[in-house]
Amino acid sequence: MIESTIKTGFTGAEFDLFLESRSEPDWLLERRRESWDRFETLSWPSRQDEEWIRTDIRLFKLDRFSLPIESSTACEPDTPLLSEGVELAGQSISVNSQSALCTQSDSLASQGVLFGSLSELLQEHGELVRELLSRRSLDAGSDRFAALNDACWSGGHLLYVPRGVALKEPIHLHSIIADGGVDLAQTMIVLEDGASATVLAEMTSQGDGQPGLHCGSLEMMLGAGANLRYINLQNWSDTTWHFARHHATLGQDASLQWTSAAMGSRLSKVNQHVTLAGKGANCQVNGVLFTEGKQHLSYHTLQHHKAPGCKSDFLYKSALQDRSRTVWRGMIKVDPAGQQTDGYQRNDNLLLSDKARADSIPGLEIEADDVRCTHGSTSSQVDEEMIFYATCRGLTRGEAVRLIVSGFFQQIFDRISIDSVRDALAEAIARRVREFE
C-alpha cells in the first residue's frame, strides 16, 4: 500500500523529552529551542531551489526516525579502515549519536589538547565549548536540515589544539549508525595559531540494513599558520540518508588539505565550503565519489576567497556504476579584497554504465580584477581501446576496468601522504568495482 507512518520521533513533545535528557546549560538549551523554532517554521527544500533541483528528497520521511534520546545501542564497532595500521594520538567513536568510546594518548592532555565527544566535553569545558560554538560560521537557518542539526545535535566530536601545538600522530573519528539509527553529530576541529594535526574521519553502518539518517555538520577553524590534514571516508550503507554541511575557515597563511571519499548512502546532499579569510591561506580539497546501484550523491562546493594572496585547489573525481547519479556544483567566489587569488576547480567523471548520470556544474563569481581562476569538467566512459590494450596483455576485462578506475583516482591517492590510508581508500574502491560487459 502507499506509504505508511512508522514513527513520529521529531515532534515538539519528543524534542522536549530530548532536552530533558541532556543536562545542558541554559545558553545551549536556549540555542537549541531557537533552532527548533526555525526547524518548525521552515519547509523542506523545494524542488524549485537551484541547489535542490537535481536532488529529489520526496521519499525521505523524517517521521521514520527518532531523536537520539535513549542510550546508545550496544554495538561492537567494526574494524575501521582508515586507522588500520596507523599509530593514533586519539580515537573517538560514536554510535547512533551517542559517544561509545574515547581514547587518547597521555601527551594530548599534557599539551592542552581537548579531544573527545562534543557532548561530553561540554560538561567539563562548558565555557570553552560555548566560545567555540559562537565562532561557528555555519548558518543554522540556512535550510531545514541545518536547523534540525543545530536543534538536535548529539554526540559529534571535538578536537581543540592550542596555539603552536603540533600533533605528530593522527586523530581518528568514527561515526557509526547501527540498526536504522540516526547520527545528528556536530563535529568541530579547531586549530589555534601555528597548530597542526591530521584527522582521519570515518562513517560506517552496522546492523540489519534498516534505513539510517545522518544529518550532521562539520566546522573546521584554522588560526594563522595552522596546518590541518583531514581525510574523510563516508561509507554508510546504501539505505542511509546523508545530509551534511561542512565548513572550513582558514586564517592567515593557514593550510588545509581536505580529502573526502564518499561511497556510501542512498542519497547524499553535502555542502562543502572553504572560506579563505586570512592573507596567504592555502587549501587543497580532493574528492572521490564512487557510486553504484541507485545511489545519488550531490556535492556543492564553495571556495570563498575573502583575503588577498590565497590559493584554493579543488579536484573532484567520480566513478559511477549501474543507475547511480552524482551532482557536483562548484563555485569559486572571490571578494573585492581577494586580489592575487589563485583558484582552481575541476570535476572529472568516469561513467561505468550507460545508465549512470553525472551532472557537473562549475562556476565562478569574481569581484576582484587581479586573479587567476580556472575551472574544468570532463565526463567520459571507459576507453575501449585501453581495455583492449590491457586484455591483450593477459588481463580479464574486469581486471582491466579495475585498473583503469584505480588509475583514474590515482591523482587523488597520490596526494595522500599516509601510505596505509591511501591503500585503504584504494582497496575500498577496488572492492566495489564489478565486471562490466
Added chain:
Amino acid sequence: MSDFIQVATTSDIPDPGTMVLELEEKILVLVHLDGQYYCLDDVCTHDGGPLADGSLEGCELICPRHGARFDVRTGEALTMPATEATSVHEVKVDGDDLFVRIVET
C-alpha cells in the same frame, strides 16, 4: 516481478488528470485519460525533474522545466531535450480500485 498493489480509486483522479503516488520506493505519476489509466515514473529523463507538475496535452505529459514531452501510454520521449523514454508500469482497474504493478527495467 512485483504484485499489483492497490494505490487509489477511480474517483481520485479526474479525466483528464494526474496524481502522484509513492510505491515501492518510487515516485510515480498516475494518469487518467479518456477513461484509461497509465502509470509512469515521475522522472523526466532529461534532467531527472518531476513530470507530475507538468501539463497534460492529449496523450502527452509535458515536463514543466524544459518542455520535454512524453507519451503517457508508452513513456516514449517525443521531443527534445529528452531523448530516452521514462519507465512505464502496469495499471489494472478492478471495480473502483486502481492497481499498479512496478515494471523493473
